[in-house]
Amino acid sequence: MTRPDFRDDAPAPAPRPGGLAARALAASRPAAYLDGLNPEQRRAIETLDGPVLVLAGAGTGKTRVLTTRIAHIISTGRAYPSQILSVTFTNKAAREMKERIGGLLGDVAEGMPWLGTFHSICTKLLRRHAELVDLRSDFTILDTDDQIRLMKQVIAAADLDEKRWPARQLAMLIDSWKNRALTPKKVSAGEAMAFANGHGAELYAAYQARLKTLNACDFGDLLLEAIRLFQENPEVLAEYQKRFRYILVDEYQDTNVAQYLWLRLLAQRKGAAAPVRPDAITDDTGSPRPNICCVGDDDQSIYGWRGAEVDNILRFEHDFPGAAVIRLERNYRSTGHILATAAHLIANNEGRLGKTLFTDDEAGEKVTVTGAWDSEEEARLINDEIEAYQHKSHRLNEIAILVRASFQMREFEDRFVTTGVPYRVIGGPRFYERMEIRDAMAYLRLVNQPADDLAFERIYNTPKRGLGEAALGTFHAYARAAGVPLLEAARQLCQTEDLKPKVRQTVRDLTENFARWRANLETMRHTDLAEMILEESGYTDFWKKDRSAEAAGRLDNLKELIRSMEEFENLQGFLEHVSLVMDAAEGEAEDRVTIMTLHAAKGLEFETVFLPGWEEGLFPHQRALDENGRAGLEEERRLAYVGITRAKRRSKIYFATNRRMHGLWNATIPSRFIDELPEAHVEVTEAPGAGYGGYNRSHGGSRFDALQPFGGSSYATPGWQRAQTRSAPGPEARGKTGWAGGGARSAQPRLLEGELIAKSTGTPARFVAGTRVFHIKFGNGTVADVDGNKLTVDFDKAGRKMVLESFVQGG
DNA sequence: CGCTAGTCGGTTTTT
């Protein structure tokens, strides 16, 4: 959060980049780290000149390629560690890479100053050149909470109704603009309309101005300001273009527009790049082609909703002409049936670069599909299966339940609590996002940086000390008038008569506390100081007095916070770390089943993977379909692909016929993704439990007929249409129409499904302009316009509204 | 200013 680190890229002491002789030697006797690589991996590592795109399918050794490539660059003397830019998305990935490079090369990896997340690398750049982007090098990095608080102020300052225009929404909007590298000026009028009747861009500009006054950046700014730094200061850009002889990017399919632009700036090589040092050994013949290597998998792009552009990876060859494209298709993780199933499923997506995973491993167990009567039975079946594995001495750490939405987790937790199966849930609020940790952090931030107004606002009345909106208003007014930060304003106000005596005393105590704590900053050990602050502020007492169930846990967390500070030399170091690395290492010591979302599971692997909740509406999620049409569906399908490919030996899919959602029970139908699985590699198992007699398995035809909860109908209704029908309100309507798929689907499922999917974003035949419709909330009306699944309807009572097609019934 | 009864909404998540 604060002090810059200028010592980051001291040249690596060893090994000295090898001379020609050393390289010749390396060529004649391949280095040990190249042993055991397959030809494609080897090509991905040894193709060092020019742009390279490595399409690394699930389980094909992606991290190994990345880390070995770096080791190779270093040990062949092509670059010092400090001349390699290597970006990841998560701190976890960065950590893992550092460890593995260390394993390959020994302690040289210590000298990889430019291996990190996009955000941490941008932070480093900005701290160095802060003055060029109107910041001071000790600028603060805001978290989401601070962001919202600031946004609220901006909205209030613009005299807008906070109810009508929630700060959260503006924050999301600005975030999405920043993801696309849109500065306030570049936001189009149409986009700006999305908030406060066209004031969106103005508010955005006002927010940015506030950030500058606060000497602060939000996460999006780290990227954007770094881009601005480069664009406005070509000499700075040139310095880094020269420095970074090699660029590596992990998970390229997840990059957003801003990250792409940032990379492109750095990768530009205008004309011949002169050797950085006279003794540098390089193949660089003056070619302007950048040595950028992006590794990713378009089939695992599941973050479109937060700004990732699959297009970046699809367009790579166009962006970097002459790029080598290397496909890693040999899978080292899963057995044959699992891979074949995943491949068949993902083949339903269009617009992919195309890869087919294969393995030399055995076929193994087939992927299973199991139906349950309801979500409770689903949990019971999975629990029982896990207990059976437990008795066969399977390790619980090698078993995971991967859900689409976190509300599904609860059912499993409930079940495991009663049966005593140990489990762990990944996700939920992370350590540094917990309220008590954020509060404590705000105290520390304010001691470290008395001008941190957002930290002040967070804790001036936490714990409760009788200061409210009124007091804060006084602080603000004074601060603005005097041009001082809030804490200083509060201190000075104690000298005046502006505060009521009682309030004045409280404020005086508070400001004096901060002065005292700050005086101890240099002398005391930072952990002791932190303990003292939490004690003297009354914060720990506040939780000790709290009798609620979670109070004890919160106190534990505070202790843990102090403990984690020990690893840092001082408070500044700790705060900087926390603002960027929001995760805390978690213990994996005990043997437990893991429950997590599919998103969280990307990059992980387990022997056995349970995939519950494969039902239309839940997976694919209705909202993904409604809001993003076919693109949304394809992303859901990639998510399914990610899920199946997490398994080393067993992938087990489940669906329930009834699921409770927001309190009430809904009849559901199996996911279209189940229809898309290849028959030869999938085994449909019957629920051994009772209470699942709803399916008629007596007739021949598609095995999936047995999975249909309802009998035949006059027309074959494919998955997406069933989903549409399902959303129509009223169980009676459903009962009459029925959703049976019928055997037609299994004949040529993909083609059929493909056609119908294509139609799903087009105009549904159900409604045309002029049709009379009924909406459960707005009543009767006439369709005025149709746009995909969105209807503009003139309601008799409610007026003109945009509604989703699935929420109205034909009149 | 702080508590409590009502309303509203309810994928996915990193930095």
Next chain:
DNA sequence: CCGACTAGCG
């Protein structure tokens, strides 16, 4: 059905 957030009172 549950939790997060707000209006309105003590």
